[in-house]
Every structure is written in C-alpha cells, then in structure tokens.
Amino acid sequence: MLSESGTRDAGDRIAITLTINGQRRQLQVAPWTSLLDLLREDLDLTGTKKGCDHGQCGACTVIVDGRRVNACLALAVMKDGASVTTIEGLSTGALHPVQAAFVEHDAFQCGYCTPGQIMSAVALIEEGRARTREEIREYMSGNLCRCGAYTNIVDAVESVLNGSSARREAAE
Amino acid sequence: MATTNLHVGTAQSRLDGPAKVTGTAKYAAEFKAADLAYGVVVSSAITRGRISAIDAAAALAVPGVIQVFTHENRPRTAWLDYNYRDQVAPPGSPFRALHGPEISFGGQPVALVVAESFDLARHGASLIRVTYEEEVPNTDLAKNREAAYVPPKKRSGIKPPPDPRGDAEGALAAAPITLRHEYKQAVEHHNPMEPHATTVVWEGEGKLTIHDKIQGVNNTQGYVCSVFNLKPDDVRVISPYVGGAFGSGLRPQYQLFLAVSAALDLKRSVRVVLSRDQMFTLGYRPETIQTVALGADEDGRLQALLHEAVAGTSTFEDYQESVVNWSGLLYHCPNVTLGYKLAKLDTYTPADMRAPGAVTGVFALEVAMDELACATGIDPLELRLRNYAERDEGENKDFTSKALRACYAEGAARFGWARRTAEPRSMREGRELIGWGMATGVWEAFMMKSSARARLSIDGSLEVACSTADLGTGTYTILAQIGADALGVPIGRVRTQLGDTALPEAPLAGGSWTAASSGAAVELACRAVSEQLLAFARRIDESPLANADLAHVTFVDGEIRLASDPSVRVAVADAMHAGGVETVEATETAKPSLLTSLRYAAYTHSAVFAEVRIDEELGVVRVTRVVSAVAAGKILNLKTARSQILGGVVMGIGAALEEESMLDHNVGRFMNHNFGEYHVPVNADIHDIEVIFVDEHDDKVSPIGVKGLGEIGIVGTAAAIANAVHHATGKRIREIPITLDKIIA
Structure with missing residues (x-):
C-alpha cells in the first residue's frame, strides 16, 4: 500500500493461511514478502536457502501443492491456501531415502545448495519423469552446486530411483 | 604408540551430513537474536569519482527504518591502515567501507540502511539518492x-x-x-552458493557474538578487535558451517565491517547479507x-x-x-x-x-x-x-x-x-x-602451525576441536577419523567441533593445508591424552601395563592393549577410575618443520x-x-x-x-x-x-x-x-x- 507521501506502511499486512510441513498456519504477511523470506526470516525455517533471490540457482526449492517451486520467486500472499513442504518437513526421525542417499553418496560438500537439491530430487522422483542418468542430469540442472558434487548427486538420485523401481516391481 | 587404521584411509560419510541434509546446519545469516535488525547495502552506481551528496531523508521517513549509515555519519573506527590488515591482506591500504566520499571500484558500498525487517531495509535502500562526480574509469588490463x-x-x-x-x-x-x-x-568470481553474510548478536555491555562467513574465525575476530578497538574476550566468532567460499572467505568482507559498525552504534543485533549481484563487488x-x-x-x-x-x-x-x-x-x-x-x-x-x-x-x-x-x-x-x-x-x-x-x-x-x-x-x-x-x-x-584439543570421557565418547572451518572440504570427518584411530574409539562416538574462537587456534582453511595442519594437531592432542591414560593405567594395583611404554601399546575398542600381546590390557574407563577423573583432555600445537621447508x-x-x-x-x-x-x-x-x-x-x-x-x-x-x-x-x-x-x-x-x-x-x-x-x-x-x-x- 502506498500512503499519500508515497512511502509504504509496514502495517499493511494481509491475512493468509498456509499449511507448512503439515501444520496449518494463519499468517499476517506484507504484500511484498516472498515465500522464501517468510520461511527464513519470519518462521525460522532456515533450511530453505537463499542463493540468488532471482530464481537462477534453485537453493530455495520447496514443494508447493506437489510441485517444485523457487520460493524466492513466489510472493507469500499468492500462495494463500497452499500446502508447502520444506526440507524440515521431509522426514520425522529417520532420514528420507533421498536424504540418506545424499549422505551415502557424498552428494554435497558445503551443504548450502543441498536442501534445494533434495527437494528437487524428491519431486522429480515422485513425478516419475527421470529414468536415465541423462534425464536426471537434465531435470536437476535448475539446482546449482558450486562445490561440484553433480556426479554424486546423480548417483544418489539414481540409487533411490532404482530402489523405488525395485520396490514397485516387487509389489507387482 | 601404534595407532590402528580402522578409520583413517577408509571411505567415511560426512559426520556433518545429517545436519546438512535436514536443513538444521546453521550458516552465518541463520542465527537468531530477539533484537535483530536488518542491514541492506547500497552499492555505488559509479566506478570512479566521489560522492557529492547522499540524501537519506526518504528512507529515514519509512516507519521501521532505524538508521542509514554513510561516510557522513559512520561510527568512528581505527585510524591507521595497519589496523585494517587481516591475516592474509596483500600489501597496500585495505578497503574501508564508508570511509570517505571517494569511489574506487564499481559497486563500492556507499550506505547501509538498517530497519526492523529485511523487506523494509531493502525498500529503504531503494530510496537512498546519491549524486556523484564521476570520473572516467580505468579497468582495461590490455591498455594498462x-x-x-x-x-x-x-x-x-x-x-x-x-x-x-x-x-x-x-x-x-x-x-x-x-x-x-x-x-x-x-x-x-568465486560465487559460493551462500552469499556473504554476517549476523552480529549484541550481548550487552559491548560484548558481541559474531556469525560470519569466513574461512577462519580468528581472522574475523582479529580484524574486528583491531578496527573497532575491542578486546578479544568481548568478541566471540562462531561459524560452524560455511556455504562454500573457495577463497572468497579468507579475508573479512565489507558486510562484516558494516554489520559490526551498526551493531555497536545501535547497541542491538544486526544482520547484513549481500545480494548475489553484490557478490560481484568482492574479490x-x-x-x-x-x-x-x-x-x-x-x-x-x-x-x-x-x-x-x-x-x-x-x-x-x-x-x-x-x-x-x-x-x-x-x-x-x-x-x-x-x-x-x-x-x-x-x-x-x-x-x-x-x-x-x-x-x-x-x-x-x-x-x-x-x-x-x-x-x-x-x-x-x-x-x-x-x-x-x-x-x-x-x-x-x-x-x-x-x-x-x-x-x-x-x-x-x-x-x-x-x-x-x-x-x-x-x-x-x-x-x-x-x-x-x-x-x-x-x-x-x-603445513601451518595449528592447535587442537582432544577430550576423552569415561563413557567412551571423544571430542576433537579446533577453530578452523569446514567449507565442505570434509574437515569435520577427517579430524574425527584421526581421533578415532588414535584413541580406539568408534567414529560414531567422536564429535568434532570447529569454527569457534573459543576453541584452540587453527589457521584459516585455505591453501589445501588444513588436513595436514589441524590433522597433525589432533593427532598430537590425542597422543597427549593417551600418555595421561597410560600413566593412570600403570597406577592400578598390579597393573598388567605397569612396565609398558607408550610405544608398546595400542588403543583399541576402549582398551589400552600391549601391541605384542593384545590380551594384556586395561580398560580406558578403569584407567580413568585409577586416575580419579571422568575426562582426560589435552591441547597441543603442531608446527611445521623449518628444516624441511x-x-x-x-x-x-x-x-x-x-x-x-x-x-x-x-x-x-x-x-x-x-x-x-x-x-x-x-x-x-x-x-x-x-x-x-x-x-x-x-x-x-x-x-x-x-x-x-x-x-x-x-x-x-x-x-x-x-x-x-x-x-x-x-x-x-x-x-x-x-x-x-x-x-x-x-x-x-x-x-x-x-x-x-x-x-x-x-x-x-x-x-x-x-x-x-x-x-x-x-x-x-x-x-x-x-x-x-x-x-x-
């Protein structure tokens, strides 16, 4: 909101409801607050990272209503009613198979891009689109890793894919 | 002492892995403070020249904007170049943010807007009006x-x-x-995934806890104490995780200077995070x-x-x-x-x-x-x-x-x-x-001079610690491996602590020297622990190791054993009982050989x-x-x-x-x-x-x-x-x- 002087008033907040990691939350947010800043600064969910704030690096990837989203490019008010899963909500207790595979395959070094990589990988596996290493590479290319753990990331994602296809075959 | 090689030389998953894959590892911009204010940097629009005027009135009029720092109102800091020279500064006059109106590189910070929230600080920064006297920049290497x-x-x-x-x-x-x-x-440009960031926590009475993106917390502490005339006891730097650096975190960067300036002036906690485009204004x-x-x-x-x-x-x-x-x-x-x-x-x-x-x-x-x-x-x-x-x-x-x-x-x-x-x-x-x-x-x-501490507890857990950083290099894990083998502890019982000025001083993590330097220090500290333990073991009545030297024993599975006959042994816990202690701790310093170099x-x-x-x-x-x-x-x-x-x-x-x-x-x-x-x-x-x-x-x-x-x-x-x-x-x-x-x- 612009006041007469042309400056914004910090008091102009909008009520929204988000389900974050399974928990329904009523929130008052400024219209210009990104989903990323809401998570990191207001809700202390700092597992979601800010690498560029321009949708170019993927470090802020979260799953919104089942789809991968760059949280830096989404205004929080636009997601009213949505369900958001962050890295903190991926597992309770034991690691999610993708998290465990990342540790086993050393699919990270500094760890800063890692939550985004993992959220991308989880959604990618659920979408069922990636079957080959080539496809994993392509579909994981929205997540930059400056430490250069790419080959290990592909190994980790492939191991979970093979494990889940093995489980599917066993079930059939 | 013969060490066993159960861990060193093997493939071990990172000990910091679970924290990193669950998002619980905390980086410099992720530490909380109840009184936290947010600083956003305003970057120069010119490359060479001087600021003729800065108008901060519109920014200051925004409710929630606390202060705007420029060269006109910056807090007083040290006078001499010498005070701004960090551990790895090259010869010359280190850059001082907001020192004066002169502009000597593109994107030079010209103001810091501090507000109650990040959004407001960013908005305030967009309202700062700077006018410049611009000179023709000289940036073409071929022409020079x-x-x-x-x-x-x-x-x-x-x-x-x-x-x-x-x-x-x-x-x-x-x-x-x-x-x-x-x-x-x-x-x-290095472009680590984590942008440079500093959170300064105002602890009251001039005491600061600083979380800085740095490849060695001692460099940050030394710089802050020297520039702001503070005592090391009043400045603790804690940076357990660094989101990549590749050299960009060797020297303290200007967001540290700005965040500390603001925190000292406002007497409250301040966080300054650079934007990705501002990362191109660093080295x-x-x-x-x-x-x-x-x-x-x-x-x-x-x-x-x-x-x-x-x-x-x-x-x-x-x-x-x-x-x-x-x-x-x-x-x-x-x-x-x-x-x-x-x-x-x-x-x-x-x-x-x-x-x-x-x-x-x-x-x-x-x-x-x-x-x-x-x-x-x-x-x-x-x-x-x-x-x-x-x-x-x-x-x-x-x-x-x-x-x-x-x-x-x-x-x-x-x-x-x-x-x-x-x-x-x-x-x-x-x-x-x-x-x-x-x-x-x-x-x-x-190899550089490095200190480290080892502390073995009667419950069989071991902590190894020094102040260096793990940038993703694996330092947490290799130091634990060295400690585990030196004292016969399974790696699951070893904890490594890094990135804290309260720990024994280790060099900046750079130059590929960390493993050789801090690894040697951990091994020395563990050796000193083992010496104490053997001395306790020898005190036990009719001790089977009464005549054993350190050279003749190994530490395996929580026991001190004679290398030549492993059935001759004393439990580490029994040795501690004999010594009347529940932990054995040692801090040692490893130094490179001058003769070798x-x-x-x-x-x-x-x-x-x-x-x-x-x-x-x-x-x-x-x-x-x-x-x-x-x-x-x-x-x-x-x-x-x-x-x-x-x-x-x-x-x-x-x-x-x-x-x-x-x-x-x-x-x-x-x-x-x-x-x-x-x-x-x-x-x-x-x-x-x-x-x-x-x-x-x-x-x-x-x-x-x-x-x-x-x-x-x-x-x-x-x-x-x-x-x-x-x-x-x-x-x-x-x-x-x-x-x-x-x-x-």
Missing part, C-alpha cells in the same frame, strides 16, 4: 600493460618468481624448435595476460622457457599470487626466465580463488607444452616424461615426494590414452568431433586427461570424460577426498568453458553479475569424472603424511580441455573460457 610494474612489496606467503637460471633468451634463439604465444585468463580471480616461449631440440627436450604474466589488481592493494613459478619447477630445463607484474585498475582487489595463480599459470604452460608436442610430433604424454623434473630446479631443492610418473601411467591407462590418434580432427562420431587432451597439475603442499620443495601433482565432443556447427563443447590421477601423500578419507577432486575438476570445467566476469570498460562494471549470465557448470554440463589416488609416501610435509587436496583437482583441468579442443578441431584457443564464439570464429 605497458604501465605494469613489479610489486615493490611482496605479499607474505607468496613467493616471487625465482631468479633466472641460465640464459633463456640466448637458448631460445639457438633452439631448433621454438614457439612464443600469448595466453589469457578471464576474471572469475575475484584476476584477469591475466601471459606470454610463454619454449625452445626445444628435435627430441622435444626443453632448452629454454620464458613465462611472463601481467595481472590486474586494485588501485589500493597489490594482490599477488604465484602465476609463473610453476614453470620453473614442473619440467627439467636449463634456461628459465620468469616474470610477474601488476597493473592497477579501478576494480576491487582480487582475491585468492581455488589454486590461485596455478589455475592461471599452469593453463598457459600446459597449453604451450601441447603446442610443443604438436610442433615436434611427439605424443603430449611422452613429451612430459622426456622433460620430467627430478628436482625443483626453480628453488634448487629435492622434492619431499613426487609420484607424478605414477599419475601419468595410471591416468593414461584408465583413460585409454594409448588409443589416441595424434592428428587433430582425426576422431569423430556422428556430427561430433572428438578430442583427447592431457595436462599436468601441481600445487603446493603446506628449507631443504625440500613440497608439492602435490596430478595428471589430467579429458575428452571433449564438439558439434562444430554449433560450437558447443561437451566434456564427456575426465580422468584426474592425483599424488597427494596419504589419503585420509576416500569418500570426501574424491569429492574434493571432483569439485576441483568441475570448477576447472567452468574455468575452461564457461566462467567469465565481463567488464564494460565504459562504465567499469561487471555486466553479468548474476547466475543467469555468469555461467557456472550445471548438472547437465558434467559427465563422467574419474578420480585416481596414486600411492605416494611422504614423511616430510606433515607428521601424518598428508599433502592436501583442496586445490589440486582444478589445476591443469582447463589446459587438458583446451588441448582436447585443439585435438578435436585443430583450433588452438589460448584464452579461457573457450566459449562457443571462439570455436566457430
């Missing part, structure tokens, strides 16, 4: 080449080029085969123009080698790195002249970036060697073997160890080098030309083999295969060590094909200051990379046989790729990155 100078004051820790040996120009003139070419390295790998001339006989044996480099630096500091020195030591050659000069530009001071100098200089030398191979008709690998250096002829010293021959042999075998056809453009599949290239890599093996030259080596596939019509280069064979002494952790080399190779692929910070010389600013336009390798760019560690025994660099791995993976990679591009296309491209415009030109 004639004015280049030999730096009058040497940078501490950086060796200047060695004196000439023989008569290089004379030998070059007499040599039957000669070449002389120019090679260029573009500016690269970088400098643009460098090099000339390499080689003279050889028909058999390819080097007779003459000249290597000169001119690199950019800022107007206020003489940043220096070893660019040409490698050419004096990598090959046997009787006549060598090396030179290194700087040119002052209106840019920020360059900064060490992964294998600083070596990436640049070895690229030029190793492409020139490939050109010599072509000129003589000798296989590039054979040419290097014919010129193999048995000693460091630049410094006239023996090597502590050098298993480079094994790197060549094992790397070539794994790559299938023998199947290469020599002629350029001779290998093709479908639309694509295939090229195979190789190069040598080299980096210094250092005087007598020997210490380097890691590698042989890098690369395959490229090039669609010539599109100019697209794919690096489909890399084999990097590395000789780096003892390998502590096969898993994290391999990752270090993988990461170096990936960054080398970036240097070879993608990374270039492009200056617009009209305005003196980097134009492509974001990840959309500064290209780093993405997953789809990276194909097969194989890492080989060859056997190399080194008993001189450090007491634990380690040489370090942080940099060697990147060195030589760009040259191997450039040479592969030539083999594929017949085009010799001497400027990196080799972008598609150069392929199709």
Whole structure:
C-alpha cells in the first residue's frame, strides 16, 4: 500500500493461511514478502536457502501443492491456501531415502545448495519423469552446486530411483 | 604408540551430513537474536569519482527504518591502515567501507540502511539518492600493460618468481624448435552458493557474538578487535558451517565491517547479507595476460622457457599470487626466465580463488607444452616424461615426494590414452568431433602451525576441536577419523567441533593445508591424552601395563592393549577410575618443520586427461570424460577426498568453458553479475569424472603424511580441455573460457 507521501506502511499486512510441513498456519504477511523470506526470516525455517533471490540457482526449492517451486520467486500472499513442504518437513526421525542417499553418496560438500537439491530430487522422483542418468542430469540442472558434487548427486538420485523401481516391481 | 587404521584411509560419510541434509546446519545469516535488525547495502552506481551528496531523508521517513549509515555519519573506527590488515591482506591500504566520499571500484558500498525487517531495509535502500562526480574509469588490463610494474612489496606467503637460471633468451634463439604465444585468463568470481553474510548478536555491555562467513574465525575476530578497538574476550566468532567460499572467505568482507559498525552504534543485533549481484563487488580471480616461449631440440627436450604474466589488481592493494613459478619447477630445463607484474585498475582487489595463480599459470604452460608436442610430433604424454623434473630446479631443492610418473601411467591407462590418434580432427562420431587432451597439475603442499584439543570421557565418547572451518572440504570427518584411530574409539562416538574462537587456534582453511595442519594437531592432542591414560593405567594395583611404554601399546575398542600381546590390557574407563577423573583432555600445537621447508620443495601433482565432443556447427563443447590421477601423500578419507577432486575438476570445467566476469570498460562494471549470465557448470554440463589416488609416501610435509587436496583437482583441468579442443578441431584457443564464439570464429 502506498500512503499519500508515497512511502509504504509496514502495517499493511494481509491475512493468509498456509499449511507448512503439515501444520496449518494463519499468517499476517506484507504484500511484498516472498515465500522464501517468510520461511527464513519470519518462521525460522532456515533450511530453505537463499542463493540468488532471482530464481537462477534453485537453493530455495520447496514443494508447493506437489510441485517444485523457487520460493524466492513466489510472493507469500499468492500462495494463500497452499500446502508447502520444506526440507524440515521431509522426514520425522529417520532420514528420507533421498536424504540418506545424499549422505551415502557424498552428494554435497558445503551443504548450502543441498536442501534445494533434495527437494528437487524428491519431486522429480515422485513425478516419475527421470529414468536415465541423462534425464536426471537434465531435470536437476535448475539446482546449482558450486562445490561440484553433480556426479554424486546423480548417483544418489539414481540409487533411490532404482530402489523405488525395485520396490514397485516387487509389489507387482 | 601404534595407532590402528580402522578409520583413517577408509571411505567415511560426512559426520556433518545429517545436519546438512535436514536443513538444521546453521550458516552465518541463520542465527537468531530477539533484537535483530536488518542491514541492506547500497552499492555505488559509479566506478570512479566521489560522492557529492547522499540524501537519506526518504528512507529515514519509512516507519521501521532505524538508521542509514554513510561516510557522513559512520561510527568512528581505527585510524591507521595497519589496523585494517587481516591475516592474509596483500600489501597496500585495505578497503574501508564508508570511509570517505571517494569511489574506487564499481559497486563500492556507499550506505547501509538498517530497519526492523529485511523487506523494509531493502525498500529503504531503494530510496537512498546519491549524486556523484564521476570520473572516467580505468579497468582495461590490455591498455594498462605497458604501465605494469613489479610489486615493490611482496605479499607474505607468496613467493616471487625465482631468479633466472641460465640464459633463456640466448637458448631460445639457438633452439631448433621454438614457439612464443600469448595466453589469457578471464576474471572469475568465486560465487559460493551462500552469499556473504554476517549476523552480529549484541550481548550487552559491548560484548558481541559474531556469525560470519569466513574461512577462519580468528581472522574475523582479529580484524574486528583491531578496527573497532575491542578486546578479544568481548568478541566471540562462531561459524560452524560455511556455504562454500573457495577463497572468497579468507579475508573479512565489507558486510562484516558494516554489520559490526551498526551493531555497536545501535547497541542491538544486526544482520547484513549481500545480494548475489553484490557478490560481484568482492574479490575475484584476476584477469591475466601471459606470454610463454619454449625452445626445444628435435627430441622435444626443453632448452629454454620464458613465462611472463601481467595481472590486474586494485588501485589500493597489490594482490599477488604465484602465476609463473610453476614453470620453473614442473619440467627439467636449463634456461628459465620468469616474470610477474601488476597493473592497477579501478576494480576491487582480487582475491585468492581455488589454486590461485596455478589455475592461471599452469593453463598457459600446459597449453604451450601441447603446442610443443604438436610442433615436434611427439605424443603430449611422452613429451612430459622426456622433460620430467627430478628436482625443483626453480628453488634448487629435492622434492619431499613426487609420484607424478605414477599419475601419468595410471591416468593414461584408465583413460585409454594409448588409443589416441595424434592428428587433430582425426576422431569423430556422428556430427561430433572428438578430442583427447592431457595436462599436468601441481600445487603446493603446506603445513601451518595449528592447535587442537582432544577430550576423552569415561563413557567412551571423544571430542576433537579446533577453530578452523569446514567449507565442505570434509574437515569435520577427517579430524574425527584421526581421533578415532588414535584413541580406539568408534567414529560414531567422536564429535568434532570447529569454527569457534573459543576453541584452540587453527589457521584459516585455505591453501589445501588444513588436513595436514589441524590433522597433525589432533593427532598430537590425542597422543597427549593417551600418555595421561597410560600413566593412570600403570597406577592400578598390579597393573598388567605397569612396565609398558607408550610405544608398546595400542588403543583399541576402549582398551589400552600391549601391541605384542593384545590380551594384556586395561580398560580406558578403569584407567580413568585409577586416575580419579571422568575426562582426560589435552591441547597441543603442531608446527611445521623449518628444516624441511628449507631443504625440500613440497608439492602435490596430478595428471589430467579429458575428452571433449564438439558439434562444430554449433560450437558447443561437451566434456564427456575426465580422468584426474592425483599424488597427494596419504589419503585420509576416500569418500570426501574424491569429492574434493571432483569439485576441483568441475570448477576447472567452468574455468575452461564457461566462467567469465565481463567488464564494460565504459562504465567499469561487471555486466553479468548474476547466475543467469555468469555461467557456472550445471548438472547437465558434467559427465563422467574419474578420480585416481596414486600411492605416494611422504614423511616430510606433515607428521601424518598428508599433502592436501583442496586445490589440486582444478589445476591443469582447463589446459587438458583446451588441448582436447585443439585435438578435436585443430583450433588452438589460448584464452579461457573457450566459449562457443571462439570455436566457430
């Protein structure tokens, strides 16, 4: 909101409801607050990272209503009613198979891009689109890793894919 | 004491892995404070000139904006340049943010807007109106080449080029085969995924806890105490995780200065995080123009080698790195002249970036060697073997160890080098030309003075601790492995603490020296713990170890055992009971041997083999295969060590094909200051990379046989790729990155 002087008033907040990691939350947010800043600064969910704030690096990837989203490019008010899963909500207790595979395959070094990589990988596996290493590479290319753990990331994602296809075959 | 090797030398998953994959690892911008205010930096719109006015009224009128700091109202800080010099500052006058109205580089911080929320601070920053008196910027290295100078004051820790040996120009003139070419390295920015950030927690009464993105918390503490006249007891720096740095976190950056200034002035907690475009206002790998001339006989044996480099630096500091020195030591050659000069530009001071100098200089030398191979008709690998250096002829010293021959042999075998056809453009599949290239890599093996603490508890848990940082290098894990083996503790019971000025002081994590230095310190501390434990064990009535020396016992599974007869043993817990203690703790300091460094030259080596596939019509280069064979002494952790080399190779692929910070010389600013336009390798760019560690025994660099791995993976990679591009296309491209415009030109 612009006041007469042309400056914004910090008091102009909008009520929204988000389900974050399974928990329904009523929130008052400024219209210009990104989903990323809401998570990191207001809700202390700092597992979601800010690498560029321009949708170019993927470090802020979260799953919104089942789809991968760059949280830096989404205004929080636009997601009213949505369900958001962050890295903190991926597992309770034991690691999610993708998290465990990342540790086993050393699919990270500094760890800063890692939550985004993992959220991308989880959604990618659920979408069922990636079957080959080539496809994993392509579909994981929205997540930059400056430490250069790419080959290990592909190994980790492939191991979970093979494990889940093995489980599917066993079930059939 | 004989240590068991249950953990050292094996593949261990990172101990910090669970924290990183669950998002609970806290980085500098992620620490909370109840009274936290947010600072956003306003960057200069010009590159050179002065601020004539700053109008902050509109920003200050925004409810929630607390203060705007500029050069007109900045808090008082130390007067002398000396106070601003950090542990690794090059000679000159360190940059001081908000010091005065002068602007000396593009994007220089001119104001800090502090507000109750990040959004408000960012909004406030957009309302700051700055007017400038602008001068024409001078940022073109090529135009400043004639004015280049030999730096009058040497940078501490950086060796200047060695004196000439023989008569290089004379030998070059007499040599039957000669070449002389120019090679260029573009500016690269480190671009760690985590932007630089500082959270200063105001603890009251002038006490600060600082979370800073830094490769060594002691550097931050020393800088803050010196600049702001504070006592070390009042400034604790805690940075357990660093989201990548690659050298950008060696020196304290301006967000630290601004955050501390604001916190002290406002007497409250302040966080300042740089934006990605502001990351391009920090240090970088400098643009460098090099000339390499080689003279050889028909058999390819080097007779003459000249290597000169001119690199950019800022107007206020003489940043220096070893660019040409490698050419004096990598090959046997009787006549060598090396030179290194700087040119002052209106840019920020360059900064060490992964294998600083070596990436640049070895690229030029190793492409020139490939050109010599072509000129003589000798296989590039054979040419290097014919010129193999048995000693460091630049410094006239023996090597502590050098298993480079094994790197060549094992790397070539794994790559299938023998199947290469020599002629350029001779290998093709479908639309694509295939090229195979190789190069040598080299980096210094250092050990620095480091302290560490080990604390063993009666419940069998061990803590090892020192102040250095784990940038993703694996330090948490390797220090735990060393402690686990030294005291017979399963690694699951070992905790490593790092990144805290309250811990024993260790050097900055850089130069590939952390494993050798802090690893040796942990081993010493564990040895001191074991001495105390054995002394307690000997006190037990009728102790089976009453006459045992430390040299005769091992620590295994929570027991002290006689090495010659493991059935003779005392439980560590019983020894502690005998000593009347519940923990045994020791802090020790490991120091490098001065005699060794005087007598020997210490380097890691590698042989890098690369395959490229090039669609010539599109100019697209794919690096489909890399084999990097590395000789780096003892390998502590096969898993994290391999990752270090993988990461170096990936960054080398970036240097070879993608990374270039492009200056617009009209305005003196980097134009492509974001990840959309500064290209780093993405997953789809990276194909097969194989890492080989060859056997190399080194008993001189450090007491634990380690040489370090942080940099060697990147060195030589760009040259191997450039040479592969030539083999594929017949085009010799001497400027990196080799972008598609150069392929199709």
